[in-house]
Amino acid sequence: MPSTTDYTASELLAVMSSRLLKNGQIVFAGVGIPLLAATLAQGLHCPGLTILFEGGVIGPVIEPGKLPPSTNEQRCTIRANMVLASTDVLLLLQRGYVDVGFMGGAQIDQYGNLNSSFIGDPAKPKTRLPGTGGGNDIASLAQMIVAMKHEKRRFVEAVDFVTSPGFLHGGTTRRDSGLAAGGMYRVVTDLGIFGFDDETRRMNIVALHPGVTLGQVQDNTGFELASAPDIGVTERPTELELEFLRKLDPERLYTA
Amino acid sequence: MASSSYLELRSKLTTRDRSLHEKVVSLEAAAALVKDGETVGIGGSTLSRTPMAMIWALIRARKKRLTCARGITSSEGDWLFGSGACDRMVTSWFSQGIVWGVSKVMRHHVETGKARFDEWSHMAMGMRFRAGAMGVPFLPMRSMLGSDVVRLRPEVREIDCPFTGDKLLLVPALNPDVALIHVQRCDAYGNAQMDGLQFLDIDLAMAANRVILTTERIVSNDQIRRAPDQTKIPFFAVEAVVEVPFGCAPHECSGVYEPLFRHMDYYTSLVNKDPVGGMAEYLERYVYGPQSWTGYLNLLGLDQLLEAARNGRSVSNA
Numbered sequence: 001m002p003s004t005t006d007y008t009a010s011e012l013l014a015v016m017s018s019r020l021l022k023n024g025q026i027v028f029a030g031v032g033i034p035l036l037a038a039t040l041a042q043g044l045h046c047p048g049l050t051i052l053f054e055g056g057v058i059g060p061v062i063e064p065g066k067l068p069p070s071t072n073e074q075r076c077t078i079r080a081n082m083v084l085a086s087t088d089v090l091l092l093l094q095r096g097y098v099d100v101g102f103m104g105g106a107q108i109d110q111y112g113n114l115n116s117s118f119i120g121d122p123a124k125p126k127t128r129l130p131g132t133g134g135g136n137d138i139a140s141l142a143q144m145i146v147a148m149k150h151e152k153r154r155f156v157e158a159v160d161f162v163t164s165p166g167f168l169h170g171g172t173t174r175r176d177s178g179l180a181a182g183g184m185y186r187v188v189t190d191l192g193i194f195g196f197d198d199e200t201r202r203m204n205i206v207a208l209h210p211g212v213t214l215g216q217v218q219d220n221t222g223f224e225l226a227s228a229p230d231i232g233v234t235e236r237p238t239e240l241e242l243e244f245l246r247k248l249d250p251e252r253l254y255t256a
Numbered sequence: 257m258a259s260s261s262y263l264e265l266r267s268k269l270t271t272r273d274r275s276l277h278e279k280v281v282s283l284e285a286a287a288a289l290v291k292d293g294e295t296v297g298i299g300g301s302t303l304s305r306t307p308m309a310m311i312w313a314l315i316r317a318r319k320k321r322l323t324c325a326r327g328i329t330s331s332e333g334d335w336l337f338g339s340g341a342c343d344r345m346v347t348s349w350f351s352q353g354i355v356w357g358v359s360k361v362m363r364h365h366v367e368t369g370k371a372r373f374d375e376w377s378h379m380a381m382g383m384r385f386r387a388g389a390m391g392v393p394f395l396p397m398r399s400m401l402g403s404d405v406v407r408l409r410p411e412v413r414e415i416d417c418p419f420t421g422d423k424l425l426l427v428p429a430l431n432p433d434v435a436l437i438h439v440q441r442c443d444a445y446g447n448a449q450m451d452g453l454q455f456l457d458i459d460l461a462m463a464a465n466r467v468i469l470t471t472e473r474i475v476s477n478d479q480i481r482r483a484p485d486q487t488k489i490p491f492f493a494v495e496a497v498v499e500v501p502f503g504c505a506p507h508e509c510s511g512v513y514e515p516l517f518r519h520m521d522y523y524t525s526l527v528n529k530d531p532v533g534g535m536a537e538y539l540e541r542y543v544y545g546p547q548s549w550t551g552y553l554n555l556l557g558l559d560q561l562l563e564a565a566r567n568g569r570s571v572s573n574a
Contacts, residue, residue, distance in 0.1 A: 031354055054378060055301060055453045069355050069517075072302040072328060074452050074510040074571045085454045086301060086327055087382025094379075094398050117375060122408060128366040130358060132405055133328060133349035134378040140399035162404040177402025178414070178423025253355065 007237055009149060009190035010255045011245055012209065014040060015237040017102070017147045017188040021046055025099040028052045028092075028138050031071050032254045033147040034102040035062065036245060043244055052098065054134040056089045058082040064247045067254065090134055093141035096181065101142035103135055103164070105187075107154050108146065110202050110223040112166025112184030114139065115159035122161055132163045139164035143185045150189035150220050157223040167201035174201070191217050193234065197226060207232035262393070265431055268465040274492040278444040283549060286468050286496045287313040290322070290434055296342075297385070297430070297464050298326040299437035300504070301455040303353060303515045306332050307436040309503040309549045310470050315339040316543060325430060327381050327456045330507065331520070334361035334527060335543065338535035343371045346430070348378040356524040360531040375405055380427045385456050387429035388463025396424040435464035437489065438503050440512060442469055443477045446494025449486040452510025452571075458488050466495040470503045472512055502553050502561060513568035516560045 007015075010033060018037040021027060023046040029038045035051075039062045042049045050059045055072035059081035062068075068075035077083050092098055106129065107115040116135060120126030138144070144166075148154060166184040167174045174183055183201075187194040192208040204226040205217060210233060218225060249255045287310070290296065296314075300306045311332050314322070324336055325346040333350050336342035338361050350373055351359040365371040376384070377400050387395040394413075400406045401414070401423060413426045437457050442448040448469055450457065461467050467489065474497065480487055503509070506516035506523070527534040546552045553561060 055304070056455065057453070069353050069515065070302045070328075072304050072453065072455070073508055074304070074514065074568070077452055077510070078571060083453055085382070085458065086456055087379060087386055087459065090379040090382060117405070122404070125367055127358075128363050128373065130351035130362075131347070131349045131373070131375045132377050136377040136403055136405050137379040137399040140377075140401065140403070162402075165401075165403045168402050174402060178398070178425075179402050180398070180422065 007242055008255055011242060012190050012237060013147045013188055014245055014255065015241045016193060016209070016234060017145055018044070018241070020145055020186055020188070021049060021100065023048045026050045026052060026097055027100045027102055028054070028098045028142060029071070030103040030135075031068060032104050034104060035067065036248060036254055037147065038102060039248060040241065040244055044241065052089055052092065054086060054089065056084045056086045058084065058089070062248070065250050067249055090137050093137055098142045100185070101138035101144045101182070103138060103144065103146055105146045105148040105154070107156060107159050108148065108187065109156050109159045109166070111168060111170050112144070112146070112187065112196055112203060113159050113162045113168065114146065114164040114166065115161045117163040118161040120160060135164040139166070140179050140182065142182045144182065145186045145188065146184070147188045150191040150217070152220050152222050155221040155223070167196060170201040171199070191220065194225070195228065202226055204228050205231050207234050209234050210236045262391070265391070272466065272495065276445050276491055279446055279494065280444050280474065280497045280499065283309060283313040283498050283500060284317070286310065286498050287317040289468060289496055290314055290319060292319055293321045294433040295323045295325065297432035297435040297460045298324055298332065299435060299455065299457040299460055300507070301326070301453070302328045302330045303507045304453060304455070305438050305450070305457070305509055306330065306504050306507040307438040307470050308332060308505060308507055309500040310436045310438070310468060310498070311335060312543055312549065312552065315341050315539070325381070325432060327378055331523060334359055334535065335539070337361060337365040337371050339539055339543070344374065345371070346374045346376065348376055348381050352520070352524050356520070357528070360528040361535050364531040376409065377405060382456050382459065383427050384430035385459035385463045387427070388431040389459040392429065394426040394428050396426055398424065401425050430463060432460070432464045433466070435460045435467045436470070437461055437467055438470045438509065440472050440509060441475045442471045442497060443480045444474055444497060445477060445491040446489070446497050447477070447480045447487045447491045448489035448494070449480065449483070450488050454488065461489045461493050467493050468496045468498070469494050470498045470500045472501055472503065472509060474499045500549055503549070505553060505556055505561065505564070508564070508568065511568060511571055513561070513564040516556055516564045518560055519556055
């Protein structure tokens with residue numbers, strides 16, 4: 001019997017971000033939490049949600065216990081409406097068919113820029129990370145939801161490298177660079193839900209998860225967070241949501 | 257006037273015998289068709305339809321200084337770097353797979369400057385192969401602008417669109433010397449049919465100067481002609497055909513087998529613990545050691561192969 005007071009940070013992330021999705025949307029989802037959250041949303045409140053995968057998949061049905069190891073394997077294609085070339089599914093972003101791009105993040109800054117390429121100076125990196133994949137394309141061309149763990153080392157004032165663009169240097173810099181559409185919409189963490197100021201494009205607090213304090217959030221963030229005028233409090237994950245997630249990922253591949 | 261490089265690109269196709277003829281060879285003979293220093297496009301993506309047997313044969317043939325290009329790179333990239341066959345990987349993502357974290361083999365080679373990892377967005381890789389397949393020098397796109405990914409890419413140009421004034425990124429065509437592509441079936445002439453995800457393979461095949469096909473099985477030309485709509489790569493693009501069952505192991509081939517997850521767990525823990533010694537140990541035991549690809553499969557083990565095959569076929573049960 002799942003307990004509603006006993007859930008992992010990853011389960012909290014999946015539940016909170018799934019609630020941001022709306023019926024009828026087309027969601028370009030990465031593997032891990034985004035895939036779980038999109039499937040959860042589809043199962044519980046968005047039967048008309050369509051999932052796209054970077055490998056080249058339109059509208060698959062994810063089988064419980066058979067989560068794909070990336071968005072490029074046959075498990076991603078099960079009961080899909082269509083498979084197409086990876087280039088062509090990515091071009092759907094550019095054409096404007098995608099309502100939400102949904103990714104995880106390793107490092108994010110105050111303007112929502114994501115780094116998954118380098119720690120340290122790119123010319124002489126301390127750590128070479130795996131890189132963008134389709135992340136840059138998704139973040140360049142769609143409204144974004146990012147789900148990630150809230151830690152000070154992950155929430156930094158400026159990322160070492162902008163792999164996937166948020167609002168770049170804030171203000172109008174994203175549009176000025178030629179990125180005409182899309183941008184960061186929400187960042188969902190295990191502490192709360194965050195948005196971006198319409199003018200400055202700096203990250204602010206939209207809602208806190210139950211029991212989380214403002215001080216706790218600021219302590220775990222490497223830059224000063226603005227507060228939206230009224231900060232909400234989210235509702236804790238329900239039994240139904242947790243049960244669904246645990247059936248989907250019984251081996252705790254992504255929810256440990 | 258057309259540029260000399262464009263005419264040269266065309267002439268590379270015309271020097272090959274493009275008649276409908278048999279071109280079935282051994283893995284070793286196919287490996288001999290790839291020369292040191294060439295640019296090699298690799299089909300499939302991440303853990304899917306990776307031409308693993310062909311890469312295995314190239315490493316055994318002690319190829320050097322290859323530049324390899326693939327949409328998304330997994331453990332075959334470790335093999336290519338770790339063996340010294342490749343010193344430059346052009347790709348959008350490079351690690352064994354998200355569930356195994358960051359590849360220490362990739363990190364070791366890139367961070368010590370032993371090899372290069374040129375990062376492009378996935379769509380940019382796709383557009384570069386597509387431009388190559390179209391016979392044009394570039395294609396415009398709207399992503400990568402403003403990011404640091406583009407700052408590290410001297411190959412691109414930003415322009416204001418001559419029609420609309422929109423800012424666009426031009427990415428150059430990528431025409432590999434050779435493409436390595438694994439498919440579920442093809443005939444002896446190289447008419448290739450693939451099931452499931454195509455990834456960037458069709459553009460890659462048409463962009464490359466020549467294609468080496470590996471296939472789960474060779475079927476008759478009659479069977480190909482009964483369903484020509486299923487043929488995705490035409491025979492005249494193909495230089496050699498090699499029949500290699502389980503030719504993607506330990507990765508997957510859609511509808512035939514899933515990845516051998518237990519072997520991938522074993523492999524990643526070995527090389528991520530010790531990217532130099534562990535990689536050398538793996539290459540010695542699994543790549544240089546066996547007498548043949550079947551010998552490699554023997555080392556993977558029948559139980560793992562059968563499990564992967566059972567899971568692979570289940571894709572059509574849902």
